[in-house]
Structure formats: structure tokens, C-alpha cells
Amino acid sequence: MSDMFDGTRIKPARRIVSLWFPRLSSDRFLRVRPVDGPFVLTLKESNANRIYCLNVEAEKQGLHQSMSFADARAFCPLVLSQPADIPADERFLLALRRWASRYCPWVGLEGRDGLTLDVTGSVHLFGDEPRMLSDMRQRLMRAGLTARIGVAKTRGAAWAFAHYGEEACPEGPLEEALAPLPVAALRLERKTDIALQRLGLRSIGDLIATERAPLTRRFGPGLVMRLDQALGAQPEEVTPLADPPHYAVRMTLPEPIGLSADVMAGTERLLGPLCDKLTANGVGARVLMLSLRRVDHAAQQVELRLARPLNNPARILPLFERGVTAADAGFGIDQLRLSALQVETLPVQQISHVSSGGKDQLEDLITRLGTRIGLENIQRFLPADSHIPERSFLIAPAAFSEPGGPWISLLPRPLRLFPPEPIAGQGPQPPRQFRWRRMRLRTGRATGPERIAPEWWLSDENWRSGVRDYWRIETREGRRLWLFYTPQNPGWFVQGEFA
Incomplete structure (x- = not known):
């Protein structure tokens, strides 16, 4: 028995997957609004519109990234264009990161158009590595996304194979597999790449064969660090994004309660730690939900929608009183749960002795009235940029808008x-x-x-x-x-x- 199992644990070989989406922006747009023919997304840089992303048909017409859109129209008059939406691309990449977590829990972002997955120990869940990569490729293809996949022992090598080489790392040492790839595969800056090519160092193999001391003096330690990370001599971990903070607290009671005063007292105890967490993250609650679980396993929910994001328990607690009073306690409540369903970032405020009590009282009044008739039904007039009397103002919900400035008019207007x-x-x-x-x-x-x-x-x-x-x-x-x-x-x- 000791010959078959000696108590040691075999550590699986490290495998890193690099997903690169070379047409992330255009694929995202064309998934919603398909276009036949050449299509580009433009971005304004240095007072000129340049191509930010393009589809396959546009590349076949000789267009490329960073090309002036005026030149692109001269090459291809039938090209269609839309302005690029960088925030939408970032949100789409975060959605892809959540999708990629089906393959492993360690998924990190790689620039604006890539993901890095540490699939060590999770490949067997899909049979083997080729089956897992085939599953990735088929799912991305059905989603209408162009993707290149690289797999290797290190993060740098996987990125290099996804951008410049084959899909999987060939058998053998990493030095031999990376040697034919260009130096740009080491994730170097553009100016460093150009400088190395001018010196005749065009491939990673040329760098490996060169003395490190002159490279370090000429280009700094960053070049050698990237080379060591790709070869595995220096570790580089995959850092997944932190989960968003969860704003919810609960309290389980030893004995059921039924009085409104007792529920308000429990709510006050819950508001303290919840508001402390909101304050620590610089946000305020806009929508709060108080769940009251009864002994018969039924639940009563009290929703509080605030006119302004708040993290002050003294101001929030009285606003719950009307909803708590109207709740049906049944045979008693044995658990309270308070959660912030919607939060917003609070602006940085200057601490001074001047009180803003008047504004706070107005916001609390809007919240109290909104709990009865709805926040959308409390409206205010805002000035609009128009000389037409009927168009000189806008009507907006007071809870979701800030008071505008005075109406600008050379002559008086009627009230x-x-x-x-x-x-x-x-x-x-x-x-x-x-x-x-x-x-x-x-x-x-x-x-x-x-x-x-x-x-x-x-x-x-x-x-x-x-x-x-x-x-x-x-x-x-x-x-x-x-x-x-x-x-x-x-x-x-x-x-x-x-x-």
C-alpha cells in the first residue's frame, strides 16, 4: 500500500489561457445592429477622427486602426461609421469576464480587449484542454465575437501566443516556443519595440541570446522583467477583480416581536453598520429594503426610496416609520434584514461650521411625500435654453434632478x-x-x-x-x-x- 500512495500530493501543471478580442468594439455594436459591408468605429484624437475598431470587410478594403477617417473614406467611399463608446466597451468586457468564470474562478482583465484565465486544476471538468478550448471557441462564435486564444504555462507566454503565435504552446521548453515570435509579443511599449528592431533585435530569440546587462542599461529593468515573466523565471499572477461590496445586514431575534417601536429599534441597530459600510465606500443609499420575516415564514417588505443618496442613520430612520407602522406583523417577527438595493457615489463635501439643514429638510420632505404619492410625481421646473416661452422650461422629478440656475432673459417673463x-x-x-x-x-x-x-x-x-x-x-x-x-x-x- 505504501508503494502505491506515499501521502504526497501531485501539484497540477499551471495552465494560463489568454482570450484576446481584436474586434471587441465593432463586434459589440454589430451584435445589436448588423451591417453588411465595411464598418468602422471612430474616435476623435488630436482634433481628427481616426479608426478605433473595424470589421473584416473594412480590413479587406485596406483600412486599419489609427487611420484617419478622411483617408478611409477616400479608400472606401461606402464605409459606414459610428462613434466609439469606450464606457460601453468596458461594461461589455466585464460581462465577458463574468461569462468566463464558468471555466475557472480566477479571471482577470488584460487591457481593454482581453481576459486572462488561470485554469489550473479546472481543465478536467471539461474532459481535457482541447475540449475546453473548443467549448470556448464555439460559444464565442455563436455570440458573434472574434477571439484568439493562447494557452501556456505563464501569463506572458499565453498572451504572446494569443496575439502573435499559435493557439497552444508547442511541446518543449518555453524558450524554443517563444524564440520565433517578435519582441512585441513581450507586451512592450511601442517605442521600446521600435528601438529594439533598430538594434537588430527583432525576435524573442534574439533577446534571449543577448547579454542582459547592456539591455538593462539601455532599456531599464522593465524589458528583462517582461522576458522573465514570459519564460516563467519571474512569477506573474492572475488577479481577478474584487466582488462589488454587498450592502445588507440582518438580525435574528430570540423572541418574536410585533410592536412598531420594537421594529424601529431593530431597524436602528441595523442602520448603524450598514451606514458605516456605505460611508467607508463613499456612497449613499438611494433605495432601501427592510424585510420582516414572520414566524409563519411569510415576509413583509418595507421599501424606502430616498430623494437623495444618504448614509446618515439619523436621517434615514424616521423615514421608515410610516412603512413599519403599516406592516402586518402577524404572530410576530423573528428576523429583520436591511439592504441597500441602489447606491450612488456621494460628492466630496467640504467640512465647515456652516449647516445645510435647510437643504436636508427639503430632501427629507420630498422623501416623505414620495412614500405616499411616488417620487416621480413630485416635480420641479428647470430652465431650458430656448427663447420660445413654451420651451423655456422643463419639468423633471425633483428627486432625480438638481435645481437649475436662474432663467436668462433680457426682458421680464410672466410668472x-x-x-x-x-x-x-x-x-x-x-x-x-x-x-x-x-x-x-x-x-x-x-x-x-x-x-x-x-x-x-x-x-x-x-x-x-x-x-x-x-x-x-x-x-x-x-x-x-x-x-x-x-x-x-x-x-x-x-x-x-x-x-
């Missing part, structure tokens, strides 16, 4: 604005007397006209009649109205009233 209401009048001068809303009014003072032309780039049925001449009318009866006259189709209308 109340309503759809135009016709009145009797003739000629371009304001009528001396007129009837409006069953009231007989007499003009005491008229200021104007202020001619406002329609915005020709927007289609508006109410302004197709042409320009309007606006007048500020002070009536002898005390009304201060805003009237306008339409020269193209003569007529007088009242559209607003000053305070």
Missing part, C-alpha cells in the same frame, strides 16, 4: 404661463379695452413690442404662423398681462400674467 387665449383687437397696437375671461379690462400702460421668431430647426404647430410681437400690459383694473400680436395672421392673444 404664470398658459396656452394662448384670443381676445378682440385690431391693428399692431394693443387694444385700449378688451374682454378676457369674462372681465372687461382697460389698458393703462403698454410696454413693447418684443418680437420672438420661431425656431426653424424645430417643428411646432403653435408657431407655424410666424413671428409674434409680445407686449406687457398693465390694466387699470390691476391685472398685468402678457399679450402678443401675430402680423402674418392678424390677431391678439393673452399668454401669461405677471405677479
Whole structure:
């Protein structure tokens, strides 16, 4: 028995997989909106649009990355283009990282268009290495993604084979497998690559045969470090991304509770550690969920949507009172769970003795009203960049918008604005007397006209009649109205009233 098993454990050989997506941006876009023919994504660099990513058809037409888009149109007039979306590409790569975790738990990012997987010890789950690579290739092909796969003992060698060599590392020492590859396969900077080629060191084999001391003096320790990492002489680990923080706490009670005061006391104890975690990460909760588990295994949920992201337990706790009071405790509650469903980054604030209590009270009031009628139903007016009266403001939910600046206008505008209401009048001068809303009014003072032309780039049925001449009318009866006259189709209308 001792001859068959001596208590030692055989450590599996290290295997690193490098996934490179050379057309990540264009593949992401074409998966949603397929295009027949040459297609490129452009990015503005140094006041010029250049090709950021392109498909196979565009490469066949002689186009390449970093090429000026004007030159690309000259080479291929039928090329289609769209602006590149770097944040969307980053989110897509993170989604691919989550997908790649089906092969191993250690998945890290490799630049903007690659992934690195440490599949040591997980290859047998798919049969063998060729079957695992075939599964990767087929799934990516069905997803419409172009990918090149490299496998080796080290991270640097796997990257080199994915970008410049074969798929898997050939049998034999790494020095022999990497020797024919160009020096750029060592993940070097562009200027270092050009300098090495000018010295006649064009392949990794040339670097291996060269004395290291002159290379270190000429290019620094980074070149030798990259070579050692590829050959396995210097370790290089795969660092997976950290899991996002989980904002949830719970409390299991030894005895069931049923009073609202007891539930609020438990909620207060949960808010402390939850808000401490929010504060440590520089975020605030926007949506909170309090789950109350009853002894009959039913659950009551109290959702709190805040007008502003908060991490202050003293301000959050009173806002739960209405929802906790309305909850049905049944035969008792034996567990409380508080979680932040939506968090937002809080801006950095200057600590001073000046209190912002007025703003805090307004946000708390919006939250209290929003729990009853909905946060979307509490709205505010925001200024808009338009000289048209109907387009000079926007209506947005107060909880999801910041107060805008003052309305910029050279002439005063009425506080109340309503759809135009016709009145009797003739000629371009304001009528001396007129009837409006069953009231007989007499003009005491008229200021104007202020001619406002329609915005020709927007289609508006109410302004197709042409320009309007606006007048500020002070009536002898005390009304201060805003009237306008339409020269193209003569007529007088009242559209607003000053305070």
C-alpha cells in the first residue's frame, strides 16, 4: 500500500489561457445592429477622427486602426461609421469576464480587449484542454465575437501566443516556443519595440541570446522583467477583480416581536453598520429594503426610496416609520434584514461650521411625500435654453434632478404661463379695452413690442404662423398681462400674467 500512495500530493501543471478580442468594439455594436459591408468605429484624437475598431470587410478594403477617417473614406467611399463608446466597451468586457468564470474562478482583465484565465486544476471538468478550448471557441462564435486564444504555462507566454503565435504552446521548453515570435509579443511599449528592431533585435530569440546587462542599461529593468515573466523565471499572477461590496445586514431575534417601536429599534441597530459600510465606500443609499420575516415564514417588505443618496442613520430612520407602522406583523417577527438595493457615489463635501439643514429638510420632505404619492410625481421646473416661452422650461422629478440656475432673459417673463387665449383687437397696437375671461379690462400702460421668431430647426404647430410681437400690459383694473400680436395672421392673444 505504501508503494502505491506515499501521502504526497501531485501539484497540477499551471495552465494560463489568454482570450484576446481584436474586434471587441465593432463586434459589440454589430451584435445589436448588423451591417453588411465595411464598418468602422471612430474616435476623435488630436482634433481628427481616426479608426478605433473595424470589421473584416473594412480590413479587406485596406483600412486599419489609427487611420484617419478622411483617408478611409477616400479608400472606401461606402464605409459606414459610428462613434466609439469606450464606457460601453468596458461594461461589455466585464460581462465577458463574468461569462468566463464558468471555466475557472480566477479571471482577470488584460487591457481593454482581453481576459486572462488561470485554469489550473479546472481543465478536467471539461474532459481535457482541447475540449475546453473548443467549448470556448464555439460559444464565442455563436455570440458573434472574434477571439484568439493562447494557452501556456505563464501569463506572458499565453498572451504572446494569443496575439502573435499559435493557439497552444508547442511541446518543449518555453524558450524554443517563444524564440520565433517578435519582441512585441513581450507586451512592450511601442517605442521600446521600435528601438529594439533598430538594434537588430527583432525576435524573442534574439533577446534571449543577448547579454542582459547592456539591455538593462539601455532599456531599464522593465524589458528583462517582461522576458522573465514570459519564460516563467519571474512569477506573474492572475488577479481577478474584487466582488462589488454587498450592502445588507440582518438580525435574528430570540423572541418574536410585533410592536412598531420594537421594529424601529431593530431597524436602528441595523442602520448603524450598514451606514458605516456605505460611508467607508463613499456612497449613499438611494433605495432601501427592510424585510420582516414572520414566524409563519411569510415576509413583509418595507421599501424606502430616498430623494437623495444618504448614509446618515439619523436621517434615514424616521423615514421608515410610516412603512413599519403599516406592516402586518402577524404572530410576530423573528428576523429583520436591511439592504441597500441602489447606491450612488456621494460628492466630496467640504467640512465647515456652516449647516445645510435647510437643504436636508427639503430632501427629507420630498422623501416623505414620495412614500405616499411616488417620487416621480413630485416635480420641479428647470430652465431650458430656448427663447420660445413654451420651451423655456422643463419639468423633471425633483428627486432625480438638481435645481437649475436662474432663467436668462433680457426682458421680464410672466410668472404664470398658459396656452394662448384670443381676445378682440385690431391693428399692431394693443387694444385700449378688451374682454378676457369674462372681465372687461382697460389698458393703462403698454410696454413693447418684443418680437420672438420661431425656431426653424424645430417643428411646432403653435408657431407655424410666424413671428409674434409680445407686449406687457398693465390694466387699470390691476391685472398685468402678457399679450402678443401675430402680423402674418392678424390677431391678439393673452399668454401669461405677471405677479
